[in-house]
Amino acid sequence: MAWLVWHMGRARDVITSNISGEEQVWVSGGWADKFGMDAEDIGIGDSPEKVAAFHAERFLVMAYFNDAHGATTRRLSMISTEQFDYLVVYALGDERPVWTALVGMCGDSSQHTGQIAYLRGMFTGVGWRQRAGWN
Numbered sequence: 001m002a003w004l005v006w007h008m009g010r011a012r013d014v015i016t017s018n019i020s021g022e023e024q025v026w027v028s029g030g031w032a033d034k035f036g037m038d039a040e041d042i043g044i045g046d047s048p049e050k051v052a053a054f055h056a057e058r059f060l061v062m063a064y065f066n067d068a069h070g071a072t073t074r075r076l077s078m079i080s081t082e083q084f085d086y087l088v089v090y091a092l093g094d095e096r097p098v099w100t101a102l103v104g105m106c107g108d109s110s111q112h113t114g115q116i117a118y119l120r121g122m123f124t125g126v127g128w129r130q131r132a133g134w135n
Contacts, residue, residue: 001119002061003054004112006035007043009061009068011091014042015105018089019098020075031064042091076102 010026017024024039026032032039035056043051084099096104120126 001116001123002056002058003043003046003051004116004119005061005065006054006056008109008112009065010042011044011108012072012105013068014091015088015101016072016075019083019101020078022071022075025067025071026064029064029067031067034060035064044091 013024013026027039032041079098084097086098087095088098088101090096090101090104
């Protein structure tokens with residue numbers, strides 16, 4: 001679950017920094033060093049072994065995610081209507097219009113949030129629901 005949260009933050013950070021032209025907070029905030037990871041690592045194409053080897057304290061993962069999310073919302077608030085059609089380098093290196101990159105980012109975030117909820121349910125025995133009393 002921690003890897004998924006970290007990866008969601010990395011993807012948001014990479015995609016929106018490419019759109020805005022700003023440096024990723026992963027680098028500017030010293031997060032790569034704090035995690036002891038490569039500045040270019042975003043988790044795309046990681047092997048199951050690499051994901052399983054990811055061990056980071058919850059506070060560190062959540063602090064980076066919150067920093068990346070804050071940068072994401074700030075960067076998105078500065079996008080003009082005209083910029084939605086500009087080509088931007090996406091997380092995998094291909095170019096696509098800004099709007100398509102943002103749709104992909106939102107879709108990935110939704111999928112990973114669902115994966116986290118599913119895993120949480122498996123580990124806690126509560127199922128996917130947040131509260132045991134919900135139907």
